[in-house]
Amino acid sequence: MAEGLAFGAASEQAARVDGVFVMIAVIGGFFFFLTQGLLIWFAVKYRRRRPDRDNETPQITGNHLLEFFWVLIPSIVVVAIFYYGWRVYADLSGPPEAATEVHVNGRQWLYEVRYPDGRTAVNEIRVPAGKTVKFLLSASDVIHGFSLPDFRVKMDMIPGRITTLTLHPERPGRFQIYCTVYCGTQHSNMLAELIVMAPEEYARWEAGEREGPAGAVEPPAARGERLAKSAGCLNCHAVEGPAKIGPNLKGLFGSKRPLEGAAEAVADEEYLRESIVDPGAKIARGYPNVMPTFKTTLTPEDVSALVEWLKKLK
């Protein structure tokens, strides 16, 4: 991650937010030691030493000058904090020039990513370092949050609206994306990664080179396993242990599946493919019909790779 910036901030913008944080911490620290110090000091110093003297305390009912100052001083301090907190925010939310736009759609419980050239991805956003990137955020079911703590920013993804978030990633690295608005059962597994790439590496990726060792052909099942993680399948489907939202995947291939109503189906290759691209067609009995379609986010080859992987999960 970014070196040279304190507190693990991933950009100059994040460092500026940290600057506001530190300023508030210093001012707050001063008032913390002042008030707690006086509280504890008075409590110790003026504890009752002789039980017979409790009516000899001085009759201090107020002091107008003192009270005037402790209204005035906090007022000035809070206006100052407001101002700096707002300045940095306004600078960061101003219109960026010439930004790369990436559309990210939140849905229960994954992020669909679409690049300007039509390329799509799930739960993984790649951007080049050193360029301004503008995220166009939307949601297709409920409100989600798009949060990048390393960059000190977040923005809600709201159904029926497009919200925006601008970022200036400066150095290559992998950064966690969290959903921060509670969105249902798998809320805490709605995670994604922002991968900031060196410009030349990004250019290679954009030109279409596949990942993995150069020249080597990835076996379909291995590719399927990688996709199951990156496409969010495992957010809802368990391989081992108790079932999550959807049916467990282990031993699925070849088994008889009870469906909603009285029907049954055999989980063959075609059933698996259909369940990925058109999940509502045959609904497994006892599970909610909540799975989104992957027709637009996975290529037919991706789907085949997934099916190959599923076949291996005996």
Place this chain on the structure above:
Amino acid sequence: MENDRVTESGGDESGYLAERGWRSWAFTLDHKRIGVMYLLTTIVFFLLGGLFAMLLRLELLTPQTKYFSAHAYNVFFTLHGAMMIFLFIIPAIPSGLGNFFIPLHIGARDVAFPRLNLASYWVFVAGFLVVLASLVAPMDTGWTFYTPYSAKTGAAVATLSFGIFLIGMSSILTGLNFIVTVHKLRAPGMTWHRMPLFVWGMYATSIIQVVATPVVGVTFLLLAMERLLGMAFFDPAKGGDPVLFQHFFWFYSHPVVYVMILPAMGIVSEVIPVFSRKPIFGYKAIAYSSLAIAFIGFLVWGHHMFTSAMSPLANAIFSFLTFFVAVPTAVKVFNWIATLYRGSITFESPMLYALTFIFLFIIGGLTGPFLAALSTNVQLHDTYFVVAHFHYTMMGGTVMGFFAGLHYWFPKMTGRMPGEKLARAAWALIFVGFNVTFFTMFIVGVRGMPRRYAEYLPKFHQENVIATIGSFLLAAGVLLLFWNLWHSLRKGARASGNPWRALSLEWRTPSPPATENFHEIPEVTDWPYGYGKPKRTPA
């Protein structure tokens, strides 16, 4: 002292508690009995809400879900939040201690509308029963019920919102009752500037309850109509606006934060002078700052929504206004500390909890500007930093104030003294446990851990283990506290009319007070905190 003579005169042995049998409670019109019923009921809810908190902390011992499913976890945090807010923190001090002590504080025989008061209690209980009924399909929305999730989830949202609607109605009726009581039933000579500060806090609270609560009632009604009748207020697919719900919700729920804290501030303002043997410093400033907080509290709801795509200008205005809540709040803290100056301070349990209130509330207060400032708000919004902040103010503030009040007024309510030894042991556990639990959450929040996560990344593991250990200490302290009060109720030393030698009116009746409070309505000739010289008006 002249005070003590008045106190000890007359009164049968057990005062308002003399009558026995469940009917004497269920149909009572005595504000004291109604107050006690509220107290017992809300304490049960507090323990239930605490139980859910412990289940949450238990699950968070491990990064992956281990003891419960993710759905069960979501239900637990919803129930924890909803019960603590709607069934404990909002009603406990106003309806419990407020009901008991407002008439005693102002020298009245009862509240203005005793029958309405009883009705409020039973509406409250009915609300709870409806909430209970919603457990057939337990809520998993969080206590904020954000749409469109709450409009889509399979849970019994309409049932639960109806329960909260009833609870809100009870809260409105109580608020109305108190406002009229304070205006109409003050004893002869009790001018506004001679009212105890607890009554000032309760008066400001009642105004918020009456003005803000109808809004949440309407909001939940709209939500129920959306769910049951398919109307589209919040569903964008049908042309509704999901963010509109947030505006409605916070227009109520932000002011209600001050319903939660103002009564506790009132208690602290009562307790600090008594155990410092000094008049309160800056009486009028404390009294008027309660009204100022109530007023400003209506203007700042937008600060819960800085990341929901309001215009940057609206965000800036809400941020600016939010900072001004800090000023009257700071004034109160400075005044309490100044009251200690050159006092003759003793540390009986009410004072320990009141000082703890100030200590923890300062931390809660000073972490507020991080959330009020726009750029850091965007960073910290919906992380554990927020969870830590509001637990410092709500639990460190309100609940400590409630504990201070419980111990302070325990002798008056029951005729027995609270056991000091166990009270202090419980306090020590609570103090240490609280800080271990919630200070850790500031740290994990700054590191980016979002709230409402059943599972978290392994890098947050250490903080979560520490917080869970702290929470178990805290829970042990709370259980010890209530066990001690229960034990004191039966075995505690008999209390005189005025064991703490306080000067406000409630101590000029026997402990426990007689059914109609005063044998003779007292004539008020001084402000409530004039220690030392017999007559003194506030500066």
